[in-house]
Amino acid sequence: MTKEQLFKNIKKKRSFLCIGLDADIQKIPSHLLKTDDPVFSFNRAIIDATQQLCVAYKPNLAFYESLGNKGWMAFEKTVTYLKENYPDQFIIADAKRGDIGNTSEMYARSFFEELDIDAITVAPYMGEDSVKPFLSYKDKWVILLALTSNKGSLDFQFFKDEKGERLFEKVIKTSQNWANEENLMYVVGATQGEMFKEIRKIAPDYFLLVPGVGAQGGSLQDVAKYGMNDSCGLLINSSRAIIYADNTSGFAQAAYKEALKVQIEMELLLNEYKLL
Amino acid sequence: MTKEQLFKNIKKKRSFLCIGLDADIQKIPSHLLKTDDPVFSFNRAIIDATQQLCVAYKPNLAFYESLGNKGWMAFEKTVTYLKENYPDQFIIADAKRGDIGNTSEMYARSFFEELDIDAITVAPYMGEDSVKPFLSYKDKWVILLALTSNKGSLDFQFFKDEKGERLFEKVIKTSQNWANEENLMYVVGATQGEMFKEIRKIAPDYFLLVPGVGAQGGSLQDVAKYGMNDSCGLLINSSRAIIYADNTSGFAQAAYKEALKVQIEMELLLNEYKLL
Numbered sequence: 001m002t003k004e005q006l007f008k009n010i011k012k013k014r015s016f017l018c019i020g021l022d023a024d025i026q027k028i029p030s031h032l033l034k035t036d037d038p039v040f041s042f043n044r045a046i047i048d049a050t051q052q053l054c055v056a057y058k059p060n061l062a063f064y065e066s067l068g069n070k071g072w073m074a075f076e077k078t079v080t081y082l083k084e085n086y087p088d089q090f091i092i093a094d095a096k097r098g099d100i101g102n103t104s105e106m107y108a109r110s111f112f113e114e115l116d117i118d119a120i121t122v123a124p125y126m127g128e129d130s131v132k133p134f135l136s137y138k139d140k141w142v143i144l145l146a147l148t149s150n151k152g153s154l155d156f157q158f159f160k161d162e163k164g165e166r167l168f169e170k171v172i173k174t175s176q177n178w179a180n181e182e183n184l185m186y187v188v189g190a191t192q193g194e195m196f197k198e199i200r201k202i203a204p205d206y207f208l209l210v211p212g213v214g215a216q217g218g219s220l221q222d223v224a225k226y227g228m229n230d231s232c233g234l235l236i237n238s239s240r241a242i243i244y245a246d247n248t249s250g251f252a253q254a255a256y257k258e259a260l261k262v263q264i265e266m267e268l269l270l271n272e273y274k275l276l
Numbered sequence: 277m278t279k280e281q282l283f284k285n286i287k288k289k290r291s292f293l294c295i296g297l298d299a300d301i302q303k304i305p306s307h308l309l310k311t312d313d314p315v316f317s318f319n320r321a322i323i324d325a326t327q328q329l330c331v332a333y334k335p336n337l338a339f340y341e342s343l344g345n346k347g348w349m350a351f352e353k354t355v356t357y358l359k360e361n362y363p364d365q366f367i368i369a370d371a372k373r374g375d376i377g378n379t380s381e382m383y384a385r386s387f388f389e390e391l392d393i394d395a396i397t398v399a400p401y402m403g404e405d406s407v408k409p410f411l412s413y414k415d416k417w418v419i420l421l422a423l424t425s426n427k428g429s430l431d432f433q434f435f436k437d438e439k440g441e442r443l444f445e446k447v448i449k450t451s452q453n454w455a456n457e458e459n460l461m462y463v464v465g466a467t468q469g470e471m472f473k474e475i476r477k478i479a480p481d482y483f484l485l486v487p488g489v490g491a492q493g494g495s496l497q498d499v500a501k502y503g504m505n506d507s508c509g510l511l512i513n514s515s516r517a518i519i520y521a522d523n524t525s526g527f528a529q530a531a532y533k534e535a536l537k538v539q540i541e542m543e544l545l546l547n548e549y550k551l552l
Contacts, residue, residue, distance in 0.1 A: 127428025152403025
């Protein structure tokens with residue numbers, strides 16, 4: 001998917017919501033455990049209920065890999081289901097990969113060629129040759145970890161050089177030599193509030209994938225105020241607050257209601273910033 | 277496995293070799309492609325041929341994941357085969373994971389509980405809460421990326437603060453607050469030669485997992501000279517140079533010969549540094 005198509009979908013849906021498909025077998029409604037593939041059944045119901053309200057889905061690979069072989073099948077079925085039924089959804093494999101070149105190539109082949117996924121999250125620690133193999137696919141995206149939403153982000157991401165430049169800034173600046181705003185986004189946690197202003201100075205036109213609204217406590221208004229650009233430039237992820245809104249047989253309807261609340265807020269913001 | 281057991285195995289085998297099981301379907305001998313599970317058949321033959329000469333095996337998850345569901349089955353079968361037949365081998369899942377706490381917990385459950393693997397490689401970018409969930413398992417290890425063997429290691433790992441401390445040093449120092457030499461190792465690339473001297477100043481007693489000898493050009497002598505400690509403290513990984521030594525039906529015998537060359541060199545070094 002191109003940046004232009006993504007922005008078009010945002011305007012059509014009046015939403016820049018990304019729903020995190022973090023299907024934890026220990027948290028999904030118990031009646032689903034009787035089905036053949038509980039994780040896929042859960043995902044399909046969540047997707048059918050919410051797809052009008054969001055522009056992207058982000059399965060986090062950890063949740064699938066932790067189930068081994070069965071988990072991988074559920075992941076692949078989820079991707080195929082999205083591709084076949086809702087082809088305008090932007091699919092992000094939240095994998096946080098990053099390895100030496102020949103290994104990153106294997107990952108790129110797996111996610112972009114075999115599964116035809118739109119984007120993959122990548123960790124920057126190993127530098128250019130760990131990221132580049134993902135950048136050679138047309139209309140496919142790397143979403144590089146820059147400033148994450150967790151407490152541990154303080155450990156290394158704010159490490160500062162003698163000129164006062166912090167590691168996350170160095171990551172954002174350096175990676176712009178490898179790619180551009182048509183194939184690269186950054187992860188910036190919603191919990192980082194006012195940091196969005198600084199990030200927009202060094203990456204004005206890039207899309208940012210923003211976790212941490214909802215369960216982790218970030219504010220949608222703040223993120224929009226400091227982070228929105230003229231192509232919206234934001235994909236706000238929410239996982240637990242939506243998909244686990246309820247754990248009875250009404251879970252999908254509850255997920256719909258939660259997603260609708262967010263979509264309404266987003267429509268107001270898109271109007272406020274004159275993007276509709 | 278404890279650190280003491282690992283050192284005992286090193287002395288018994290007179291080797292500190294780790295063999296990287298990077299089974300690439302495009303590189304394994306063509307006659308294996310006719311078998312039910314070519315990747316597992318390849319791994320099993322390599323393991324049977326080399327297990328006397330090494331103390332550890334390191335499957336890199338990328339190679340398995342790139343085959344989807346089938347690849348995961350081959351990975352799980354390989355781990356089970358090692359556990360059942362060669363229980364003294366230290367098994368490292370080269371996964372380079374690292375995510376927010378609840379997600380790292382899922383990975384920990386998958387690798388340590390379900391598969392009973394000894395160690396997992398973890399990327400440090402997201403800090404403490406992305407690493408900690410892996411540290412709560414008895415006799416299981418985190419191997420944290422510190423200074424990698426690839427060209428891209430120059431991009432961020434040498435980023436220096438106002439006191440001259442570099443990011444990889446900061447990672448090594450900070451992480452010692454979370455763990456100790458009984459459950460934490462570091463990845464340090466063999467291509468980084470003289471850096472081992474500096475790393476031993478800040479992590480004298482820790483095991484280091486060292487990729488980059490062989491195909492990537494690092495020197496075993498240099499690594500031993502600067503990196504060995506009184507528990508050996510080194511696991512030297514070699515992948516391609518051993519497992520792809522030959523691609524005919526004699527591939528396992530060829531792998532044996534290559535591993536034997538390395539083991540002989542290692543025995544000499546263990547003698548030279550009076551560890552046998």
